[in-house]
Amino acid sequence: MTTVHARSRIAWKISGALAAAGALAALSAPVAAAPDAASAEALARQNNCFKCHSVSKKKDGPSFSETAAKYKGKPEAEARLVTHLTTGEKAKFPDGHEEEHKIIKAKDEAEVKNLVNWILAQ
C-alpha cells in the first residue's frame, strides 16, 4: 500500500507527463511542416501565376500577402484555395469582369497544397 506522500508524488509525475504530452501535441498538431518555398515558387513561376499575382503588390489578382491576411486563422483556407486553383472557378478582375481562373498544372495535390500553404504564409 503506497503512502499518501508516495501517491502525491506519483500524481505529480503523471500530471507532469500529461502536461508534456499535451504541450507536444499542441505544438505539433495545427502547424504542418513548413511549406517548401523553393518548390512553391517554382510551381508558381511555371504556371505563370506571377503574371497576375505578386507577393506584395496588387496586379490583376490580389497579392499573396493580401490573400494570406484574408484567410489568416481560418481552418478552411487550404481547402478553399486548393479548390480555387484546381477547378477553374470564376475570378473577379479589377475592372469588374469575371473569368475562369487558370487551372494549375502540378504533379499531384501535395504540390498544390504546398503552394497554397506558401501563399498563406506570405
Added chain:
Amino acid sequence: MNGAPPDGKRGLLRRGWGALRKPSARYSLLTVLIVGFLAGIIFWGGFHTGLEATNTLAFCTGCHEMRDNVFQEYKQTVHYSNRTGVRAYCSDCHVPREWGGKMIRKAQASMEVWGKLTGAIDTKEKFEANRMTMASHEWKRMKASDSQECRNCHGFDAMSSQAQKQSIYKKHMAAKAEGKTCIDCHKGIAHNLPKEYKDPDE
C-alpha cells in the same frame, strides 16, 4: 616549259586548269553544263534532305540528354498536345526557317556534337546544373530575332478577342503596343524554367 617536272608529265594544278578551260573533246559545253546542272540539283536535294533529317523529332531525341530531360517536359505542354492537334516540333522553335539563319544554327550545332562527345550534360545533375545557361542562350537568340520562331505561327494581329480570355487578350494587345516580344513573357512555355530564374514581375 619553266617549272615542268623532268619527266615532262604536267602537274596536277596545271592539268586541272587545262581541264577547266577545255573540258571535253567528246562532249559539247552545253552537254557538260546540262549534266552539271542536273547533278547539282541532285546534290542539292540530297544535301537538303540530309539537313532536314537533322530537324526531325526522332533525330533530336536520339540523344538521351534531350530525350530524358526537355523532351519529357515538352510532352506535358500545349505545344505537344492541344485542342486543335497542331504540334510544334523541336526544330519549329529552335531552328530558324530562313536559310541563312538555319545554316548558321547548324554550324553552331557542331558545338552540340562536341558536347555530346565530351558528355557535357549527360547526367541529370549536369543537365540541371547547366539548365540556366542553356535556357539563357535560347532566350537571347529568340529575343534577338524578335521571337521569329514563335511568329512563324503566332501573331498579335491573328489573335481573336472572342477566342482569348479577356485578361489575356488585353495583355497581348498591351505587349504589342509596348513593342514586347513573345519570349519576354513566355519563357518556360515548353520546358521547365531553371530554378535560378526569377520572374521580373514577382
